[in-house]
Amino acid sequence: MTISLPRRPTASRPPAVQPSGSASSRQWVGYAFLSPALLLFVVFVAGPFVAAIVLSLYRWDMLTPAQFAGFGNFTAMFGDPLLYRSLANTFVFASASLVTHLVGGLLLALGVNRLKNKVLSYFVRTSLFFPFVISWAAVALLWKYVLDPSFGLLTYYLGRLGVDTPNWFNDPSWALPSIIGIDFWHTIGFTFVIMLAGLQTVPNTLLEAARLDGANARQTLWHVTIPMMSPTIFFAAVITFLGAFQIFDPIQIITPQGGPDNSTMSVVMYLYQKGFQSFQVGYASAVSLLVFAVMMVVTLLQFWGSRRWVHQ
Numbered sequence: 001m002t003i004s005l006p007r008r009p010t011a012s013r014p015p016a017v018q019p020s021g022s023a024s025s026r027q028w029v030g031y032a033f034l035s036p037a038l039l040l041f042v043v044f045v046a047g048p049f050v051a052a053i054v055l056s057l058y059r060w061d062m063l064t065p066a067q068f069a070g071f072g073n074f075t076a077m078f079g080d081p082l083l084y085r086s087l088a089n090t091f092v093f094a095s096a097s098l099v100t101h102l103v104g105g106l107l108l109a110l111g112v113n114r115l116k117n118k119v120l121s122y123f124v125r126t127s128l129f130f131p132f133v134i135s136w137a138a139v140a141l142l143w144k145y146v147l148d149p150s151f152g153l154l155t156y157y158l159g160r161l162g163v164d165t166p167n168w169f170n171d172p173s174w175a176l177p178s179i180i181g182i183d184f185w186h187t188i189g190f191t192f193v194i195m196l197a198g199l200q201t202v203p204n205t206l207l208e209a210a211r212l213d214g215a216n217a218r219q220t221l222w223h224v225t226i227p228m229m230s231p232t233i234f235f236a237a238v239i240t241f242l243g244a245f246q247i248f249d250p251i252q253i254i255t256p257q258g259g260p261d262n263s264t265m266s267v268v269m270y271l272y273q274k275g276f277q278s279f280q281v282g283y284a285s286a287v288s289l290l291v292f293a294v295m296m297v298v299t300l301l302q303f304w305g306s307r308r309w310v311h312q
Contacts, residue, residue: 106233
């Protein structure tokens with residue numbers, strides 16, 4: 001006699017949910033969201049870069065048909081003393097800007113971070129950052145008026161104190177330092193905010209441990225705070241150098257065409273004069289590629305050197 005056991009009812013599987021739309025339609029949705037950024041990149045970055053490469057191989061004054069020159073524009077750069085002068089001025093400006101911004105921004109961040117009064121801290125932060133939101137044109141005209149040797153405010157008040165002021169923008173020995181000082185006043189707020197943000201990420205436990213071990217303020221800063229802030233300092237260094245190497249606005253507005261005696265001639269100012277005043281578009285395109293190459297090499301060197309002092 002066989003006993004038949006009842007079969008366990010099998011649970012029915014839910015029907016598989018089919019994704020709405022085909023894979024190709026979903027891809028087009030992704031491309032649609034990316035298209036604004038891609039369009040801006042093609043129009044304002046990739047397109048001009050390719051155009052500069054093509055134009056650097058031609059001699060063209062925007063009025064007559066372009067003539068193929070091969071690498072003639074690049075070979076002509078090696079015999080241009082004014083290009084060397086503008087590169088030297090730009091490196092001096094960028095190096096001075098890099099040092100003053102990193103040191104000044106870090107010191108300002110350390111000082112503001114110690115403020116206990118929230119209202120005073122907010123006021124100081126706003127005051128330091130406010131010049132950065134002003135356009136370069138307004139800043140240049142403001143300081144051109146303040147440092148004017150005839151009726152400038154600084155000239156007047158220093159004269160009342162019996163101090164003779166130099167001719168800031170017409171003296172070759174003072175023109176570039178004056179531009180460096182104006183740039184520091186205008187852009188230090190940005191570096192200060194970056195440094196302050198990095199400083200506030202340093203764990204208090206490490207600072208307290210250093211104090212318990214007997215470290216003074218200088219030792220704590222050098223062996224704890226700065227190593228922990230090294231990624232922030234590296235970021236500020238890269239951004240500051242790239243911005244300083246492209247200085248143009250204050251030189252164009254304040255100084256007489258990069259003068260006096262080409263003492264403030266930057267490489268971007270030189271590029272502008274060649275391309276839009278002398279109408280040497282091919283040569284200006286070759287100079288722009290040189291500027292890109294120099295900035296790329298310096299940035300790569302900064303990344304290579306960061307492996308020795310940046311602590312992640």
